[in-house]
Amino acid sequence: METNRPDATNSLLAELAADRATLADRAKPPRWLAPGFGLIAAAYVIGPALGEGYRTSIPVLAFIAAVVLVALYYRATGIRISRVGAAGWGILAGALIGSLVLLSVSFGLVSFGLHWWVIVTAVVAFALVTWLATRFTASAVDRVRRDR
């Protein structure tokens, strides 16, 4: 095969780009993934209203649930992605900070006896983290598609 010619080489590079595009399409997350992370965040934020026993166990359970979700995503797609770039890390930091702020609000509400209002912070956490998880996975998939 004549490979030192620009046209032949361009065809090889085009094939590599097409493969990346195929992988990126396949790496698109299932519909349940982002709401799954949203539910984990909601459960984390609602913890203060559930009593002392739940407060300590919920963060551990939330972490385990997040690991299980990522493993299920890998199994569903057959693709492992962990390099997410600066944008991905920024989104992840936003989700963590947002959840911690909402957790603090939940603690504040419980300290004032407003237990039922914690549902509001949980709903906000669900919406925020679902949105950020969608952005996060889109950013990761975009990195697969993009030329290096």
Added chain:
Amino acid sequence: MTADPSFNETIHAPMRLRICGMLRSVDGLDFAVIRDTLGVSDAVVSKHLKVLIDAGFVSVSKAASLSRTDGRRTTWLSLTAAGRHAFDDHLQALRSIAAGFPVLGGLG
């Protein structure tokens, strides 16, 4: 890290180039994903993977799979550090050729 354009004959075979290209953009791929993307048989993929594994460019790991009914495990493949380096250099060489610059050691 800046890649130096240099041809790698092990990687340059079209199937192996495509396998490395796919593995370079992710952390790991299921064997079946590579096979389906290339549109070839298990045997063809295995033959090329063996060359890449023997060259130290690809690593393989097995994981239990609940989705399989035949008791076999899922095979995950990744590029090694040496594989990433060799692929980046090779890709740089291909880009140089595509831009009209000759590459020392190029095939042809």
